Amino acid sequence: MAPTQPPTDRRPVVISGPSGAGKGTLFNLLFERHPDTFTFSISHTTRKPRQGESHGSHYHFVSRDDFVALKSQGGFVESAEFSGNMYGTSKQTIEEQSAKGKVVVLDIEMEGVKQIKATGFPARFVFVAPPSEEELERRLRGRGTDDEPSILKRLAQAKVELEYAKTPGVHDKIIVNKDIETAYKELEDFVFAPEPAAKA
Numbered sequence: 573m574a575p576t577q578p579p580t581d582r583r584p585v586v587i588s589g590p591s592g593a594g595k596g597t598l599f600n601l602l603f604e605r606h607p608d609t610f611t612f613s614i615s616h617t618t619r620k621p622r623q624g625e626s627h628g629s630h631y632h633f634v635s636r637d638d639f640v641a642l643k644s645q646g647g648f649v650e651s652a653e654f655s656g657n658m659y660g661t662s663k664q665t666i667e668e669q670s671a672k673g674k675v676v677v678l679d680i681e682m683e684g685v686k687q688i689k690a691t692g693f694p695a696r697f698v699f700v701a702p703p704s705e706e707e708l709e710r711r712l713r714g715r716g717t718d719d720e721p722s723i724l725k726r727l728a729q730a731k732v733e734l735e736y737a738k739t740p741g742v743h744d745k746i747i748v749n750k751d752i753e754t755a756y757k758e759l760e761d762f763v764f765a766p767e768p769a770a771k772a
């Protein structure tokens with residue numbers, strides 16, 4: 573049976589895994605089936621807003637100087653630069669969203685996961701794996717959102733991520749997304765499970 577009470581474990585849920593493994597599909601189901609329980613973390617970025625994007629809703633749009641200052645104060649749990657723009661998840665944003673009673677969900681790539689772990693920020697780490705590399709390729713092609721170079725890049729990166737995920741203790745839960753409803757149930761069960769007792 574689907575849980576009717578909010579999760580007792582309030583730590584943010586960090587979801588990572590290769591592009592095309594089905595992270596988005598899974599957390600969209602979680603948001604749909606538990607409206608008002610979860611929220612996405614809103615990232616900071618130095619890139620300019622695109623048409624239709626608003627400050628505080630899609631991103632916190634900040635100047636490079638402000639970004640760098642916040643970073644040097646240890647204000648980000650993770651940050652990265654892509655195509656000349658900086659992106660990061662601020663501790664304050666997570667804390668504010670948690671204070672509104674929501675469980676924060678973060679969709680983060682592997683380097684970000686490493687950074688969050690290094691800061692010791694309390695979080696739960698879920699890795700979504702594809703059933704096989706062949707199926708991952710089928711899904712990436714089937715999705716129809718990427719051109720050939722992008723698909724090849726994602727597949728190469730997937731190998732690195734799948735290798736990293738074998739490191740013991742990195743993830744609290746590994747979900748192999750074969751059948752979507754089975755994988756969803758695993759995610760839901762994990763997210764709603766009580767917080768494990770602290771080790772003495």
Ligand SMILES: Nc1ncnc2c1ncn2[C@@H]1O[C@H](COP(=O)(O)OP(=O)(O)OP(=O)(O)O)[C@@H](O)[C@H]1O
Pocket residue numbers: 589590591592593594595596597598711712714715749750751752753755
């Ligand atoms: N269990 C499943 N069985 C078959 N197809 C699936 C399954 N889960 C997801 N898919 C499909 O695989 C494709 C990739 O899924 P999705 O976009 O959710 O991946 P993602 O991990 O969020 O990727 P990205 O990191 O690039 O955003 C989509 O077309 C989706 O519909």
